Amino acid sequence: MINATAVEAVIFDMDGVLIDSEVVYMNRLRWFVRDFLGKQVPEERLLTMVGATGNGHFEAVREYCPPDWDIEVFRSHYREFGKDKPIDYPGILFPDALPALEWLKGHGYRTVLATSTVREKAEEIKALCGFGAYMEFVLCGDMFRESKPNPEIYLRCLELLKLPGEKCLVVEDSPYGIEAAVRAGIPVAVRRERRFPVDQRGADWYIDSLAELPGLLTGGLK
Missing domain, CATH: 3.40.50.1000 (HAD superfamily/HAD-like)
Structure with a gap:
């Protein structure tokens, strides 16, 4: 024992x-895909990012991103999206x-x-x-x-x-x-x-x- x-x-x-932070990060990713890409991410996909790195965040929503996006393009757009939405x-x-x-x-x-x-x-x-x-x-x-x-x-x-x-x-x-x-x-x-x-x-x-x-x-x- x-x-x-x-x-x-x-x-x-x-x-x-x-x-x-997990709920905060999930919502930010949800809003990014909704507002920037005009798509909805199912809850079960967002749950896969809990405890993951930034790479994991990308993998969670990869199928909702343009096919030519790689991790660096995703990060660039995601950082820009979050500039006016700082986390307290x-x-x-x-x-x-x-x-x-x-x-x-x-x-x-x-x-x-x-x-x-x-x-x-x-x-x-x-x-x-x-x-x-x-x-x-x-x-x-x-x-x-x-x-x-x-x-x-x-x-x-x-x-x-x-x-x-x-x-x-x-x-x-x-x-x-x-x-x-x-x-x-x-x-x-x-x-x-x-x-x-x-x-x-x-x-x-x-x-x-x-x-x-x-x-x-x-x-x-x-």
Whole structure:
């Protein structure tokens, strides 16, 4: 049986875990295809982008784009579309995020960030939201050849932490992230998503708030 009380380091995903961004990103992509391309994307297609990189966003709507578009053309138009629609990242920071990180720091846990988001955007978000100060290091999707569900990002976390998987806990929300952590041999706690159907099977624990982490790590939450 997996023992959460043996954990020494907590590895956080960012989107859907520290910031409530998944719905925001889904809607932006929906509006881009609707307003820029004049098409409607089914909900099930949009769900495939949850936890994915920018490449995953393109793949989710590729069939609705002109046939001559590649990822770079998509990114160019998508960036232009979003210029006058900035995301208020501090406004979508989960209110339980900083208190949980503060508790972990105060109780001697090491905390790191492992996100599929590219470095430039991740640096911007963590600075705006204030959780960067709690992270021992940050790993981003564009540092690796493949993003989640490839376990490479989490395996690299273990190397840098110099800890075995059973001494760590990954906090995730997406099917890609869950699979990546499982393949890396690290126990997973998942923040439940109840607003839209996303496959969160395969985790070891399910939480509704990061405020539950202290109970999980000290044996008070089963």
